[in-house]
Amino acid sequence: MRWDRTDIPKIFLCLLAISVMLGLCMQLTAGKADSAQPETLPTGRQLPEEESLEMEHNIIQIESEMPNAADDAGESKLIALTFDDGPNVLYTERLLDGLAERDVKATFFLLGKSAEAYPEIVRRIAEEGHLIGNHTYSHLKLTAGNEAKFLEEINRTGEIIAEITGSTPAFCRPPFGIWNTRYEQRLGIIPVLWDVDPRDWCTFDTQTVANRILADCHDGAIILLHDEYETSVEAALLVIDELKQQGYTFVTVDKLLIDP
Ligand SMILES: [Zn+2]
Numbered sequence: 001m002r003w004d005r006t007d008i009p010k011i012f013l014c015l016l017a018i019s020v021m022l023g024l025c026m027q028l029t030a031g032k033a034d035s036a037q038p039e040t041l042p043t044g045r046q047l048p049e050e051e052s053l054e055m056e057h058n059i060i061q062i063e064s065e066m067p068n069a070a071d072d073a074g075e076s077k078l079i080a081l082t083f084d085d086g087p088n089v090l091y092t093e094r095l096l097d098g099l100a101e102r103d104v105k106a107t108f109f110l111l112g113k114s115a116e117a118y119p120e121i122v123r124r125i126a127e128e129g130h131l132i133g134n135h136t137y138s139h140l141k142l143t144a145g146n147e148a149k150f151l152e153e154i155n156r157t158g159e160i161i162a163e164i165t166g167s168t169p170a171f172c173r174p175p176f177g178i179w180n181t182r183y184e185q186r187l188g189i190i191p192v193l194w195d196v197d198p199r200d201w202c203t204f205d206t207q208t209v210a211n212r213i214l215a216d217c218h219d220g221a222i223i224l225l226h227d228e229y230e231t232s233v234e235a236a237l238l239v240i241d242e243l244k245q246q247g248y249t250f251v252t253v254d255k256l257l258i259d260p
Pocket of ligand 1: 139175176
C-alpha cells in the first residue's frame with residue numbers, strides 16, 4: 001500500500017481518534033479501580049480472625065491505613081498510647097502520675113459505667129491534658145442484632161463524660177473493633193482502632209508487654225493498652241522512657257488523625 005500527500009490528514013485524524021479512545025479506556029479503568037476499593041478508615045488495624053463476626057455487609061472491620069511517615073533522620077517520630085476500659089480505681093491515677101512525671105499525653109477510651117463510678121479520675125485525666133474517648137457504657141460488642149442498644153450506649157457515655165469534663169468526646173473506640181461506618185455521621189464521632197497490640201490483657205508480665213510494643217512500634221503507631229492492669233501501666237512507663245531515647249514524641253490520637 002502506498003501513501004501520498006493527500007493521505008496525511010486522514011492518518012492524522014486516525015491517530016487522533018485512537019488516542020482519544022485510549023484516553024477514554026484509561027479513565028474508565030481508573031474509575032473502576034477506585035470504586036473497587038474496600039471501605040477503609042484512616043485508623044486502626046485489621047482484626048484477628050477470632051475477633052471477627054459474620055455480620056451484615058455494612059458492619060465492617062476497619063482496615064489499617066495508618067500514617068506511616070518515613071523515619072527520616074531529624075524528623076520527629078510520633079506515637080500514641082491509648083488506654084481502654086478505664087477509669088480504674090487502682091491503676092489509672094498511678095499511670096497519670098507517671099505520665100505527668102514524663103510530660104507525656106495519652107488517650108483514654110473510657111467506659112461510661114466506670115466514668116460514672118469514678119468521676120474524679122475522669123476530671124483529673126481531662127485537667128492534665130489527656131484526650132478522652134468513648135468506649136461505650138458497658139463494653140458492648142456491636143452485633144447485627146443490638147444496633148439500637150449500641151448507639152444508646154455511645155450516646156449515654158458521651159453525656160456522662162460531658163457532664164464531668166464539659167465536653168463530649170469526638171473519638172470512640174468500639175469494643176473489639178467492631179464498628180459500622182454509618183455511625184460516623186449519625187453520631188458525629190470518629191472511630192479509632194490501633195495497630196500495635198501487645199495483648200496486655202493476657203500477659204501479666206511487664207517486660208513482655210513492653211518488649212512487644214518496642215518490637216512493633218513505628219512512626220504514627222497507635223498502641224493499645226488497658227489501664228486496669230498494673231503490668232500494663234508499668235510497661236507503658238518503661239516504653240515511654242525507651243522510646244523517648246529513640247526520638248519518639250508521644251501525642252494524643254487526634255494529633256495523628258487530624259493534624260497533617
Ligand atoms: Zn475494651
